[in-house]
Amino acid sequence: MNVTDQRAVEAFPELGHLIALRNLGWRFLPPLVRNGVPVEVDGFWEWPGGWCDVIRVRDSSEALGLRMTGGRRPGVVWEYEGGMVDVVAALVSLPPPGERLAPRLVTAAAPRLWTPAEPLLQ
Structure with missing residues (x-):
């Protein structure tokens, strides 16, 4: 952990949990900032075959975790809302896609991820 991480x-x-995800290979988009204050952090893990696990954090008590299928029209196969620590724990305990106990049933259309090359819609 670098000095910036230690200070944070x-x-x-609670940020230690997001740093742990980053150290496992998760990637994070630049935080959404309003009036100079970060209001949302989005991160993701890409699995082989196009599957993707996603976390969205608004504060330590409001977070969302998703697993989405790959392909042109991704679908949500798993969703968990709660505190950031609980969402991180749930994400890291999910079996990898393709394993026998991994979620497979699509329950909703997946949201499109914002990438830095695209403008944010407010």
């Missing part, structure tokens, strides 16, 4: 965790201990 000292100020906000």
Whole structure:
């Protein structure tokens, strides 16, 4: 953990869970900022075959985790809402796609991920 990470965790201990995801290979988009204040952080893990696990954090008590199928029209096969620590724990405990106990049933159309090359819609 670098000095910036250490200072962030000292100020906000819950951030250690997002840093742990990043250290596992998760990638994070630039935070959504309003009036100079970060209001949302989005991260994702891409699986072989196009599957994707996603986390969206608005604060330590409001987070969302998703697993989405790959392809042109991705679908949601797993969703969990709760505190950030609980969502991170649920995401890391999901079996990899393709394993016998991994979720497969599409329950909803997946949201499109924002990427830095695209303008944000407010």
